[in-house]
């Protein structure tokens with residue numbers, strides 16, 4: 060029987076450890092992870108990039124829900140571990156789950172330190188640690204103007220930069236005279252301040268905060284010198300503390316953090332700690348690179364592999380503020396016994412300082428030009444004696460004067476064991492190996508293969524340089540990006556090959572097209588499944604395992620692990636009978652929340668997975684596909700049936716459209732709407748396809764979007780009859796199905812291919828008829844998935860034993 064491994068904390072360090080353990084010994088443990096945040100593991104580092112507008116929240120997930128399921132990991136997301144009974148070897152959560160363990164890992168990270176100022180509990184006073192904080196800042200920026208960030212460290216400056224991007228005034232309050240005093244010397248700090256002021260940030264230095272003012276919401280901050288500053292939002296970024304309270308309460312030895320030895324073992328048998336919560340040789344780290352090193356040691360330990368112990372790390376940092384290049388590693392101050400080499404160029408705003416002790420490099424600070432960062436970091440880690448050749452580190456063998464080396468020259472000169480990506484512990488050798496042995500030929504492929512550049516992104520230029528110096532510039536330039544790290548083929552090449560070679564299963568496609576990973580990944584498998592189904596609807600058998608988890612379960616999984624059930628309500632038009640049935644089902648299954656959705660239907664939320672088939676049966680209504688890459692809703696206004704302005708029957712048009720195109724697999728979700736006159740009450744012009752009645756006919760608007768990237772739809776055509784609306788809609792949807800990338804919304808697709816190209820493809824009646832013939836053939840094969848499951852005992856029982864990622868044991 061497998062041993063039970065329970066991990067508390069679903070963050071970067073913990074999940075990286077689990078990934079490494081799975082690589083070393085995949086079958087050894089039954090793994091459960093308890094994560095207080097209602098998200099799968101995401102890249103916390105990238106929250107700064109999200110705030111600065113360089114990434115979307117949807118782009119920072121490191122391990123999606125499918126990853127947990129694919130690896131047989133039970134994730135209790137949105138649950139907090141509140142008790143550990145070390146004698147009984149059991150962990151309990153705030154939701155009442157009890158998890159027995161053979162091995163227990165604390166990976167609980169840190170808590171942001173909140174200054175205990177009077178008024179610190181007011182609305183608008185937050186930390187910057189997780190997705191929720193990020194969302195709060197983005198919301199606040201829509202309504203308020205003045206933000207104060209307390210703390211001029213890495214986090215505070217990145218937060219302030221993000222708030223500036225969001226249109227707020229951002230003032231940084233710092234208790235010392237120099238910013239980033241924990242990473243920079245005075246000179247670099249001054250240069251940094253000048254640059255950030257140029258970007259619009261203001262600074263209040265040498266200030267001690269006294270109190271936060273305001274009624275229920277913050278209005279300002281007072282200081283001990285009697286001065287005051289106005290603020291609608293205060294972000295505290297004054298450092299972090301290891302989150303070790305639960306461990307301490309459980310009998311684990313805690314000083315600053317959870318005390319561990321070189322094998323990440325605590326004082327209790329079978330209990331370990333990894334990440335920011337751990338304290339190793341008196342140090343609790345706050346950067347990912349050391350935490351990943353700890354994870355690698357613990358993974359080997361728990362996989363039963365030989366390993367040297369963890370010996371501690373030299374952290375290096377890079378500020379993630381665009382337009383500012385700052386690097387710092389090791390001891391950067393001029394302590395007794397140290398000597399420093401300095402280069403300062405005020406004309407170009409460049410400063411470099413390398414600190415030596417007995418000939419060895421012990422620290423470095425770079426401002427303006429950080430290209431020497433990796434080399435200096437490697438020099439610090441190696442402990443090599445540079446006595447007599449110190450200058451060569453910055454100026455090359457000639458000692459200066461010559462042309463400075465370009466990025467590729469530097470990359471070529473790096474030794475193999477030098478760390479290129481500090482965030483992920485990737486050396487030059489590992490990258491060269493991925494390029495020469497595994498055929499990686501682009502930065503995204505290297506990222507997929509080694510993870511390099513997947514953290515703060517600071518190493519991307521160096522990764523590119525290594526790629527170029529290893530492959531040659533011509534080969535890199537010729538490289539196109541495949542749909543994922545498993546293939547170099549583009550979407551068009553893949554669809555072309557599927558059609559030409561009649562590939563009808565994902566396995567066959569991956570084999571014939573020589574996927575580097577024979578199993579594929581969570582990105583390419585659903586895409587292939589879609590492309591094959593689109594090309595050969597008759598031959599293709601839908602592959603459940605290649606679907607995203609919501610599509611596999613025909614219900615949307617919620618943050619607490621329950622599901623939602625949304626029956627089809629055509630055109631938003633219902634009947635008293637249907638409403639009564641929905642009410643009876645909601646009562647029978649004790650549905651905790653019944654909600655009217657924005658798409659004019661009814662959402663039953665908080666449903667247990669084992670209740671799903673029974674509820675579908677009792678509802679006796681078709682699936683609303685609220686979970687699918689498929690037609691979602693057709694929103695309608697009342698139209699001329701009741702509205703005195705209406706010129707056409709919007710409800711009938713909407714119902715007809717929904718009945719015709721329901722159950723259709725599409726590259727991404729598709730939303731339609733129909734308005735009965737140009738007043739457009741159904742908001743049809745922000746839909747994938749919106750139909751608006753005009754005198755004597757209808758307008759068809761396409762490629763709108765009402766989500767994160769709001770986009771008004773564009774006029775595709777005007778038609779006279781309802782039949783023509785259906786004809787144009789069918790042709791348009793099929794053209795989208797046949798030419799869009801999987802997971803590309805119509806708005807993105809239309810911008811990529813151009814509306815004129817879409818119009819040209821649909822202009823000819825013969826072409827529209829051909830497209831309609833193909834979409835009709837596909838629609839003729841669809842069946843309601845809920846009915847299919849209810850009627851098929853095998854499917855039903857398989858479904859009832861389906862393991863949800865958020866399930867307790």
Ligand SMILES: Cc1cc2nc3c(=O)[nH]c(=O)nc-3n(C[C@H](O)[C@H](O)[C@H](O)COP(=O)(O)OP(=O)(O)OC[C@H]3O[C@@H](n4cnc5c(N)ncnc54)[C@H](O)[C@@H]3O)c2cc1C
Pocket residue numbers: 067068069070071072073074093094095096103104105106107138139140141166167168169187188189214302305333334335336344345346347348350377379482515
């Ligand atoms: C905005 C920002 C930018 C950053 N940028 C960088 C950077 O550029 N470079 C760098 O190296 N580092 C950076 N860091 C630091 C880096 O993100 C952390 O070092 C890293 O995420 C720590 O990983 P961890 O797994 O130890 O902790 P965390 O990522 O904090 O994960 C711990 C998880 O455990 C959960 N948890 C805690 N207690 C319980 C419980 N009792 N039950 C269940 N779950 C629990 C928490 O909710 C959390 O999700 C940044 C941090 C922030 C906030």
Ligand SMILES: NC(=O)c1ccc[n+]([C@@H]2O[C@H](COP(=O)([O-])OP(=O)(O)OC[C@H]3O[C@@H](n4cnc5c(N)ncnc54)[C@H](O)[C@@H]3O)[C@@H](O)[C@H]2O)c1
Pocket residue numbers: 174209210211212213214215217232233234235238239240241266267268296297298299344345346376377378379515
């Ligand atoms: N680019 C990166 O590597 C990056 C980015 C963000 C966060 N992080 C990590 O996240 C963690 C938290 O970052 P952080 O910047 O909060 O921590 P930090 O400890 O590095 O910096 C906190 C800063 O706040 C200042 N401060 C403390 N008390 C204050 C007060 N009362 N008033 C004004 N200023 C005060 C300190 O002087 C210090 O400069 C750290 O481990 C950091 O390394 C790293």
Ligand code: SF4
Pocket residue numbers: 696697698699702703704705706709734735736737738739740741
């Ligand atoms: S869009 Fe026109 S027809 Fe429809 S409800 Fe509004 S005013 Fe009435």
Ligand code: FES
Pocket residue numbers: 479480481482483511512513514515516517518519
């Ligand atoms: S150094 Fe941060 S991603 Fe490579």
